[in-house]
Amino acid sequence: MVKKKGKSFVWQAARKHIGLLLSYIALAFVFDQIVIIGNDTIAKAADQILAGQKIALGDLMKTLMTMAFAGAAAAFGKSFCSGKYNAIVQKDVKAGLCRHILVLPLEYFEKSGSGGLMTRLSSDMNEVGRFFSEILPTFLINLITVITVTFYLAKMDILLIVILFASYPLMLIVADRLSKRLAKIVKGFRSRMDDRTQAAYDAIQGITVGRSYNLYDIMKKRLDAIIDDIAVHGWKSTRISSLGWSLKSIITTIPVVGCYFFALHETLIGRITTGEMLAFTVLLGRILSPIGDVVFSMNEFREIGVAFERIQTIFAVQTETGEDAAATIDRTFSQRNIPETDLAVSWENVTFSYQAQHPILKGVSFTAKRGETIAFAGGSGEGKSTIMKLLCGFYPKSSGSFRLFGKEYEAWDIQEARACISLVSQNVFLFPVSVWENVAYGKEHATREEVIEACKNANIHAFIERLPQGYDTLVGERGVRLSGGERQRISIARAFLKDAPILLLDEPTASVDEETEELLQEAIARVSKGRTVLIVAHRLSTIAKADCIYVLKQGVIAEAGGHEELLARHGVYENLMQCGMHNMVHNTEGSSV
Numbered sequence: 382m383v384k385k386k387g388k389s390f391v392w393q394a395a396r397k398h399i400g401l402l403l404s405y406i407a408l409a410f411v412f413d414q415i416v417i418i419g420n421d422t423i424a425k426a427a428d429q430i431l432a433g434q435k436i437a438l439g440d441l442m443k444t445l446m447t448m449a450f451a452g453a454a455a456a457f458g459k460s461f462c463s464g465k466y467n468a469i470v471q472k473d474v475k476a477g478l479c480r481h482i483l484v485l486p487l488e489y490f491e492k493s494g495s496g497g498l499m500t501r502l503s504s505d506m507n508e509v510g511r512f513f514s515e516i517l518p519t520f521l522i523n524l525i526t527v528i529t530v531t532f533y534l535a536k537m538d539i540l541l542i543v544i545l546f547a548s549y550p551l552m553l554i555v556a557d558r559l560s561k562r563l564a565k566i567v568k569g570f571r572s573r574m575d576d577r578t579q580a581a582y583d584a585i586q587g588i589t590v591g592r593s594y595n596l597y598d599i600m601k602k603r604l605d606a607i608i609d610d611i612a613v614h615g616w617k618s619t620r621i622s623s624l625g626w627s628l629k630s631i632i633t634t635i636p637v638v639g640c641y642f643f644a645l646h647e648t649l650i651g652r653i654t655t656g657e658m659l660a661f662t663v664l665l666g667r668i669l670s671p672i673g674d675v676v677f678s679m680n681e682f683r684e685i686g687v688a689f690e691r692i693q694t695i696f697a698v699q700t701e702t703g704e705d706a707a708a709t710i711d712r713t714f715s716q717r718n719i720p721e722t723d724l725a726v727s728w729e730n731v732t733f734s735y736q737a738q739h740p741i742l743k744g745v746s747f748t749a750k751r752g753e754t755i756a757f758a759g760g761s762g763e764g765k766s767t768i769m770k771l772l773c774g775f776y777p778k779s780s781g782s783f784r785l786f787g788k789e790y791e792a793w794d795i796q797e798a799r800a801c802i803s804l805v806s807q808n809v810f811l812f813p814v815s816v817w818e819n820v821a822y823g824k825e826h827a828t829r830e831e832v833i834e835a836c837k838n839a840n841i842h843a844f845i846e847r848l849p850q851g852y853d854t855l856v857g858e859r860g861v862r863l864s865g866g867e868r869q870r871i872s873i874a875r876a877f878l879k880d881a882p883i884l885l886l887d888e889p890t891a892s893v894d895e896e897t898e899e900l901l902q903e904a905i906a907r908v909s910k911g912r913t914v915l916i917v918a919h920r921l922s923t924i925a926k927a928d929c930i931y932v933l934k935q936g937v938i939a940e941a942g943g944h945e946e947l948l949a950r951h952g953v954y955e956n957l958m959q960c961g962m963h964n965m966v967h968n969t970e971g972s973s974v
């Protein structure tokens with residue numbers, strides 16, 4: 382799952398626009414030079430006045446004003462460059478991250494959960510933004526200031542530099558220790574933020590269960606515990622940061638005071654002029670804070686490092702295809718890409734497990750010829766939906782052979798393979814957009830007429846027409862404003878529009894009333910015409926019409942054949958029928974693809 386290339390994606394984006402950062406550094410340097418030269422000019426003028434010499438005040442004012450304008454221009458330029466650099470790097474990283482997430486394997490989302498991903502996309506990304514907009518520019522500006530002023534001071538007296546930097550080794554040791562501890566706390570803090578997002582997300586997603594079972598207290602307690610823990614982590618990190626800042630101020634102030642005394646002494650014995658001392662004092666004041674900040678930025682670097690690492694762990698996960706995020710994906714099914722063969726789908730001895738040592742499918746074999754309808758039956762948890770997931774390429778099989786139109790599935794371009802398949806699952810997901818858009822997702826550049834035609838075929842047109850805004854009515858998050866049967870028919874309309882040669886139906890009529898079932902059955906019959914259909918169903922009415930029924934039991938095909946043939950065997954199938962498949966209790970929450 383780990384990809385080497387993605388490891389330094391943030392740095393790649395940062396390097397790509399390095400010109401802006403270099404311009405920023407150059408302008409910051411120019412700005413500092415202007416301040417130093419201005420300082421020098423004032424020092425010389427002060428010396429002249431103290432020596433009783435006359436100075437041309439007009440010329441001095443002109444020089445200082447020119448410098449003020451040049452300084453303002455440099456300040457504007459550097460602030461513009463740093464702002465643009467931050468915006469552009471953040472944009473690249475965010476866009477890259479979103480593109481990458483869209484093509485990650487399903488397994489990744491199942492393992493990591495939505496909470497962690499959401500926090501990384503929001504709060505960790507903000508940290509990256511803070512790094513490029515605040516921390517990096519401030520660090521660079523401090524560094525440039527310290528270097529330029531140090532050079533200037535060194536020219537005055539090298540001993541000043543020795544005194545000034547005498548405490549640096551101590552500062553480095555203290556900053557290193559504190560920042561390491563801080564990074565540890567921040568790691569815990571961020572992981573608890575993931576938990577908080579997840580808990581809030583769960584509470585919102587499960588709002589109806591929560592309300593109907595009065596789970597308010599349980600949810601509140603779970604959230605409170607996480608929020609308290611986050612606060613504890615926050616206090617711990619604030620304590621360390623504050624300790625760092627106070628230690629920094631002690632460690633930096635002592636040598637600076639030493640420098641002031643030294644400069645005073647040098648002036649008194651006449652080694653430097655009063656003007657020089659004045660300039661020195663002003664400059665020392667300028668580096669008083671940056672000199673410590675440069676070292677103690679280590680705290681912030683390590684803190685932000687945690688966010689960087691968390692983002693890079695996402696980039697390090699290999700995409701489904703092993704390629705970087707595809708720029709464009711061709712959604713349209715093209716007959717040209719289909720090899721000429723009579724077999725639409727064939728499986729030979731396919732095994733699969735979600736977790737090692739726990740195989741779900743153990744040597745499953747079946748075939749579906751073009752235009753055939755085959756059905757999968759079996760008890761709950763026997764692996765019917767898993768077959769559908771494998772057919773869509775959500776997971777790779779562990780062993781065996783899986784051919785799509787005679788070609789090994791692995792040899793297909795995954796987008797092309799998916800273009801051949803339409804999936805209608807039991808728990809339909811609708812996007813929070815209009816009805817029309819939800820159906821139109823089935824086909825690139827679908828026209829209004831095509832969408833309406835598909836909806837008519839799916840027996841949902843009349844209903845949509847009665848909605849307040851017709852086809853433009855918004856369906857709400859996950860389609861909550863519609864009933865299960867309505868959502869189901871919209872998803873069938875989507876499949877109509879997609880017009881793929883293979884249709885996968887995973888319990889399309891489960892949990893709907895008889896009237897809706899009739900509407901659905903009609904729609905399914907229309908959409909199935911001329912296609913290869915693989916259906917998972919527990920209703921006799923759906924299953925009996927199939928050309929072949931495969932009965933799954935404990936991960937293997939226990940029986941296969943037509944409805945009558947299977948009943949005559951008096952085996953697993955008959956048993957299922959006798960138990961009353963239409964009355965089977967199905968786990969509708971978790972069984973969808």
Ligand SMILES: Nc1ncnc2c1ncn2[C@@H]1O[C@H](COP(=O)(O)OP(=O)(O)OP(=O)(O)O)[C@@H](O)[C@H]1O
Pocket residue numbers: 491735736741759760761762763764765766767768967968971972973
């Ligand atoms: N993502 C997953 N990770 C781990 N195990 C899973 C995952 N999805 C399903 N399973 C397990 O795999 C087995 C088969 O699940 P599957 O959803 O294929 O069953 P099913 O035959 O469709 O059942 P149902 O009729 O209840 O929908 C179950 O035991 C289930 O717990």
Ligand SMILES: [Mg+2]
Pocket residue numbers: 765766767972973
């Ligand atoms: Mg299922």
